[in-house]
Amino acid sequence: MYLEPIVADLAKLLSHPARVSIVMALMSGREMTATNLALEADITAQTASSHLDKLVRGKVLSVRKSGQYRYFRISGRDIAELIEILQGLSARQGHPTEDSDNRYLALKKARVCYDHLAGELAVDMLDQFKAQQLLEDRNGVLELTAAGITLFRKKGYNPDAEDDTQQLACKNCLDWSEQRFHLAGSLGRWIMTDMLQRRWAEKLPDSRIVRITERGLKKLEKEYSIRLSPQPSEASESGA
Amino acid sequence: MYLEPIVADLAKLLSHPARVSIVMALMSGREMTATNLALEADITAQTASSHLDKLVRGKVLSVRKSGQYRYFRISGRDIAELIEILQGLSARQGHPTEDSDNRYLALKKARVCYDHLAGELAVDMLDQFKAQQLLEDRNGVLELTAAGITLFRKKGYNPDAEDDTQQLACKNCLDWSEQRFHLAGSLGRWIMTDMLQRRWAEKLPDSRIVRITERGLKKLEKEYSIRLSPQPSEASESGA
DNA sequence: CCTGTACTTCGACACAGGCCGAAATAGGTG
DNA sequence: CACCTATTTCGGCCTGTGTCGAAGTACAGG
Numbered sequence A, B: 001m002y003l004e005p006i007v008a009d010l011a012k013l014l015s016h017p018a019r020v021s022i023v024m025a026l027m028s029g030r031e032m033t034a035t036n037l038a039l040e041a042d043i044t045a046q047t048a049s050s051h052l053d054k055l056v057r058g059k060v061l062s063v064r065k066s067g068q069y070r071y072f073r074i075s076g077r078d079i080a081e082l083i084e085i086l087q088g089l090s091a092r093q094g095h096p097t098e099d100s101d102n103r104y105l106a107l108k109k110a111r112v113c114y115d116h117l118a119g120e121l122a123v124d125m126l127d128q129f130k131a132q133q134l135l136e137d138r139n140g141v142l143e144l145t146a147a148g149i150t151l152f153r154k155k156g157y158n159p160d161a162e163d164d165t166q167q168l169a170c171k172n173c174l175d176w177s178e179q180r181f182h183l184a185g186s187l188g189r190w191i192m193t194d195m196l197q198r199r200w201a202e203k204l205p206d207s208r209i210v211r212i213t214e215r216g217l218k219k220l221e222k223e224y225s226i227r228l229s230p231q232p233s234e235a236s237e238s239g240a
Numbered sequence C: 001c002c003t004g005t006a007c008t009t010c011g012a013c014a015c016a017g018g019c020c021g022a023a024a025t026a027g028g029t030g
Numbered sequence D: 001c002a003c004c005t006a007t008t009t010c011g012g013c014c015t016g017t018g019t020c021g022a023a024g025t026a027c028a029g030g
Helices: A004-013 A017-028 A034-041 A045-057 A077-094 A102-109 A120-131 A146-155 A185-197 A214-224 B004-013 B017-028 B034-041 B045-057 B077-094 B102-109 B120-131 B146-155 B185-197 B214-224
Strands: A061-066 A069-074 A111-113 A116-118 A135-138 A141-144 A201-203 A210-212 B061-066 B069-074 B111-113 B116-118 B135-138 B141-144 B201-203 B210-212
Touching (some): A004 B017, A017 A034, A017 A061, A077 B004, A102 A111, A116 A120, A116 A185, A141 A146, A146 A185, B017 B034, B017 B045, B017 B069, B034 B045, B034 B069, B045 B069, B102 B111, B116 B185, B146 B185, B185 B201, B210 B214
Antiparallel strands (some): A061 A069, A111 A116, B135 B141, B201 B210
16 A cells, blocks of 8 residues: 555654654644744754644644744644544553543543543533433434534524534544543534633643633533533642 | 653654554454565565564564464554554545545455454444444443344344443544444454355455455345445455 | 844754664474 | 574664754844
C-alpha cells in the first residue's frame, strides 16, 4: 500500500516530546503564540519555530497571523481525537500507579477536548440527555430527537445554522479511563461555549481542566434536569 | 503533564515507514515471522530485527517463539485501533484523487481489522443486526439482546465463554470513509472466525482484503437474513 | 527615525538512529 | 558431527534532525 510513508510522516510529527507538549498545550482549544508555546515546551524560540513550522506543514496545527504575533491552534477535530486516543493509550500503558497526581484526576473528571467537554462529567451528561430522549442513537449515528431540537433551540442552540445537524456524537473521543463517548459535534461545541459564557463552568488557566461552578451545578439541574456529582475543588493551582 | 514523552515514544515507533509497513502487514491478524516481515518492509533481516525489537519493547507487537522461528503479531486491539485511525486520517489527508487504486477500493469494501471484519460490508452487517434487534445500543454500550443471545448461541457462539459479554462494539474502529462503527469484540471475532471456517469468506493472500464467497452471500441471507451488495471480484492479484 | 518585541533564518555542532556486511548464536535436520 | 536456516549482535558508515547562538526580518509605538 502507498499509505505507509504518509502514516509515518504523521506519526513523526508526534514523535518528539517538545512537539507533543506543544500540541497538548493547544488541546484546550485555545490559541497560543509561538513564544508562549516555546515556554510551554521548555525550548528556545528558535527551536519552537522549527517545530511549529513542521506541525503546520503537516496540517497538525494551523496559524492565524495578527500583527507581529502568530496564533497557533489544533487544525481540526480529527487531529484532536487522535491526540486524545494516543494520550489514552499512553496513560494506560505508561504507568502502573501514578494515581497520586491531582491534576491527572481532575483531568479525568472534566476537561476540554478541543472544542467540547470530555471526561467523566461529559460522559454523564450525554447519558442523561439520552435517558431524557433528547438524543437518540439511530443506526449508529447520534441524532437530536424532536424533543431535543425543541429544548436546545429554546436554550439558544440553532441546529440549522450549524454545518452538520447529524453528527453530534464524538465517535472516537473516548474517555481515558472509561471506554465511553461524550458529546461533541456542533451541539457539543455549543454546550461548552454556552456553559463558559454563562459562567456555569470555567477553564482553569494553562490547562485543559474544566471546573463546573456552584451556579453551574444548580442551573444544570434546573434547566436541563441534569445532576452531576460535584468535583473535588482541589485542582487549585493556577500558576504555570 | 508527565504523559508527553510517553506519547512521543509511542508515536516514534510508528514514525518510520519500515515499521509502519511491518505493523500494517500484521493488521490482517495473522502472525508472521521476522524474515517474512523483513521481505514485506523491503529491508534486510538485520534491520528488521532491530525494528521488531523496538516494536516489541514498545508493546506494539508481541512475539511467540516456536523453534527457530519467531512469530510476531499486533499486541492488542487498542493498538490495532490506533493504526486504523492513523491510516484513516492519512488516507484523507494524503491524496486527493487516488481512487484509481483497485486494492484501495477493495480494502474500503471489506477487510480484516486485527481480529474482526471492517469496511462497508462490516458496517452493513452491524446495521442489519441492529435492525433485527439482535443487538441494541444501551447507554452507549452495544449489547446482545435476548433474541441475539438465542440466535448466536444456536449458531455456535458462546457469549459466556468469552471474556467480556458486554463490549461487543468496536467503538473507535471507524471505517476510513464512512464515520460508522462495525462489529468487533468477542462476537465480532467469532463471526469472522466462523465465516472463514465455513468458507463464507476468505482472506486474500498477503493482504487485509476479505472476499465474501458466493456461498457466503447465500448463507448470510438464509441463516441471518442479511443481504449484502456483492463485491466487485476484481481484487484478483494474489502475488506480493 | 530609533527601540523593543515577536519571530524566522542561518550556521555549526552533536547526537540519535537507520542501514548493511560480517560474524555469531540458536535451533532443526540428516 | 556437519550443514542449513532463522535470527541476533557487532561495527562502522552516513543521513537526519534537534539544539542554540547570532544575525536578520517584520511589526508596533514613540
